[in-house]
Amino acid sequence: MSEITLAFDVYGTLIDPYALADELRPQLGEQAETVAAAWRASQLQLSFRRGLMGRYDDFSVCTRHGLDVALAAHAPEIDEATRQAWMAAYARLPAFDEVADALTALGRQGYRRVAFSNGSHDAMRSVLGNAGLLEHFEDLVSVDEIRRFKPDPAVYHHLARRMQSAHDRLWLVSSNNWDVQGARHAGLNAAWIQRDPAALIEDPALAPNCRVVALDELPAALGAHGR
Numbered sequence: 001m002s003e004i005t006l007a008f009d010v011y012g013t014l015i016d017p018y019a020l021a022d023e024l025r026p027q028l029g030e031q032a033e034t035v036a037a038a039w040r041a042s043q044l045q046l047s048f049r050r051g052l053m054g055r056y057d058d059f060s061v062c063t064r065h066g067l068d069v070a071l072a073a074h075a076p077e078i079d080e081a082t083r084q085a086w087m088a089a090y091a092r093l094p095a096f097d098e099v100a101d102a103l104t105a106l107g108r109q110g111y112r113r114v115a116f117s118n119g120s121h122d123a124m125r126s127v128l129g130n131a132g133l134l135e136h137f138e139d140l141v142s143v144d145e146i147r148r149f150k151p152d153p154a155v156y157h158h159l160a161r162r163m164q165s166a167h168d169r170l171w172l173v174s175s176n177n178w179d180v181q182g183a184r185h186a187g188l189n190a191a192w193i194q195r196d197p198a199a200l201i202e203d204p205a206l207a208p209n210c211r212v213v214a215l216d217e218l219p220a221a222l223g224a225h226g227r
Contacts, residue, residue: 151182
């Protein structure tokens with residue numbers, strides 16, 4: 001029997017993008033959390049839109065444009081030097097507290113572990129390296145390799161080809177409900193790390209194979225699900 005591969009989404013699953021509020025707070029004060037959330041939402045919306053148009057840009061371009069959209073609505077006076085500094089801070093985002101121990105436990109259980117992101121290889125290598133997580137992964141798989149964005153089915157099929165894995169032996173691990181549904185639509189298994197208790201799976205036909213609220217619950221959940 002072939003081994004099981006776990007493909008971990010990076011931003012929102014392993015790495016906390018909302019921690020950017022700490023970088024924004026000296027200039028934005030009480031608006032920092034609002035702008036950080038708007039930045040993340042705009043980043044994703046722009047990547048979805050460009051994916052539908054077939055107009056691919058590196059995810060960092062979507063990230064920068066998402067920042068500009070968020071600031072136009074909440075803090076248009078922020079200067080270019082500060083915007084560039086905030087972009088640089090994206091590579092220094094922290095991991096969620098439980099992530100390193102959970103990845104170690106999953107490795108001990110014999111799972112192959114790869115990082116799988118809308119971000120580029122360089123972006124993944126930087127943020128995972130700075131967070132002390134890079135050593136946990138056998139490989140980094142970026143959508144940049146086929147110039148599409150998740151949740152395009154082609155991206156998940158590409159992941160399966162890259163890992164030389166059958167779809168039923170491949171699991172997406174993601175906190176993003178749209179990512180989970182994208183993987184299930186493409187025929188992969190999916191574990192949903194439901195960090196946001198208000199989030200939901202809008203299409204019941206694309207429900208995850210298992211759901212936990214933090215990554216350190218995943219080793220036991222996968223064990224209960226059966227290898």
